[in-house]
Amino acid sequence: MWIPCLVWDWRTPGEVSVRVGHELADDYLHFLAGRSRPNSVLAAGYDLKVFFAWCEKEPVDVASRDVINFVAAQREPRTASKVVRLSDGGSGLSTRTVARRLSSLSGFYSYLLARGDAGITANPVPRGLSTRRGRRNNGKAAPLVRTPRLLPKILEPAEVNALVGALRTARDRAMVEAMVLGGLRRCEVLGLRLEDLRVGPRRVFIAEGKGGHQRIIPVSSRFFASVAAYLDGERPTDTDSDRVFLVLKGPNRGQPLSAAGLDQILESARARAGLAHASCHELRHTCMTRLREAGMALEAVQAQAGHASIETTRIYLHLADDWLAGEYRRASEAIDAQSLAGAGK
Numbered sequence: 391m392w393i394p395c396l397v398w399d400w401r402t403p404g405e406v407s408v409r410v411g412h413e414l415a416d417d418y419l420h421f422l423a424g425r426s427r428p429n430s431v432l433a434a435g436y437d438l439k440v441f442f443a444w445c446e447k448e449p450v451d452v453a454s455r456d457v458i459n460f461v462a463a464q465r466e467p468r469t470a471s472k473v474v475r476l477s478d479g480g481s482g483l484s485t486r487t488v489a490r491r492l493s494s495l496s497g498f499y500s501y502l503l504a505r506g507d508a509g510i511t512a513n514p515v516p517r518g519l520s521t522r523r524g525r526r527n528n529g530k531a532a533p534l535v536r537t538p539r540l541l542p543k544i545l546e547p548a549e550v551n552a553l554v555g556a557l558r559t560a561r562d563r564a565m566v567e568a569m570v571l572g573g574l575r576r577c578e579v580l581g582l583r584l585e586d587l588r589v590g591p592r593r594v595f596i597a598e599g600k601g602g603h604q605r606i607i608p609v610s611s612r613f614f615a616s617v618a619a620y621l622d623g624e625r626p627t628d629t630d631s632d633r634v635f636l637v638l639k640g641p642n643r644g645q646p647l648s649a650a651g652l653d654q655i656l657e658s659a660r661a662r663a664g665l666a667h668a669s670c671h672e673l674r675h676t677c678m679t680r681l682r683e684a685g686m687a688l689e690a691v692q693a694q695a696g697h698a699s700i701e702t703t704r705i706y707l708h709l710a711d712d713w714l715a716g717e718y719r720r721a722s723e724a725i726d727a728q729s730l731a732g733a734g735k
Contacts (some may be wrong), residue, residue, distance in 0.1 A: 394439040409725035437494035556663040560619035569673035572609035576670040
């Protein structure tokens with residue numbers, strides 16, 4: 391019996407080699423690296439490690455009952471863990487995490503089935519559960535794990551000002567403004583190259599968007615002013631990196647800033663500002679919500695955010711309270727007018 395052990399090697403920026411110690415799984419991860427972003431490959435490798443370490447079986451011996459038992463085990467409370475689910479206060483893993491692990495496992499077996507040379511005759515990950523409701527829904531089965539759609543947290547204007555005021559460098563301000571004014575993802579901020587900055591038209595070229603999609607988006611002049619201050623007075627000049635945001639001090643000076651480095655910058659600024667929350671993704675959500683509240687068309691918000699589907703963008707309709715309140719007020723006034731007209735007859 392093999393013992394899964396996750397190993398990864400970042401060779402060059404944007405590339406990662408992930409292995410778990412089994413020929414079939416490692417072949418799949420190598421295949422996945424050619425069509426997915428590095429973080430997606432790393433997540434899939436970790437998910438496979440977790441499942442097979444729990445299951446203690448060879449891939450060819452896994453059955454559907456093992457997968458269902460795995461789901462139940464993942465949702466059990468972790469008595470020794472201090473991690474608490476935000477959705478319901480439980481101590482087991484969130485449904486989103488469990489669903490992602492099932493997706494990684496299903497992708498692995500779909501790959502083995504496509505190869506046809508591993509003795510795999512069926513995907514052991516069930517597509518869903520048959521229910522009476524499913525027969526009324528074009529035969530669509532109920533999902534094995536239901537993932538609730540939660541509204542993301544956003545920051546109030548005063549909180550944004552406090553956070554920006556707690557940042558200590560022009561570099562840090564530029565990175566935060568890229569997220570809160572332009573809606574960039576963390577990986578998109580860190581992936582920016584000098585040639586991606588279109589200063590004249592105040593545009594930014596996103597070369598490494600989610601799913602490998604590229605886009606050109608407008609960003610506030612305030613961001614470009616902070617970038618200019620950073621480039622003029624802070625960015626190391628003795629570096630051959632074309633990345634915009636670099637490490638300023640220490641042994642890694644002149645190297646591209648890492649995701650952990652950006653998270654640490656935000657965590658320290660959040661503590662100095664006395665804020666309870668202010669993650670990179672919350673800054674992005676804040677940007678998109680404010681754009682929608684200001685009247686930006688939903689399709690334009692979709693393009694700014696880089697969403698493949700507008701259904702993903704619709705969440706900002708619910709975050710933008712003014713939009714919902716306005717729609718309700720107009721509908722309520724129309725209903726009241728009809729009621730009064732009927733009462734006057």
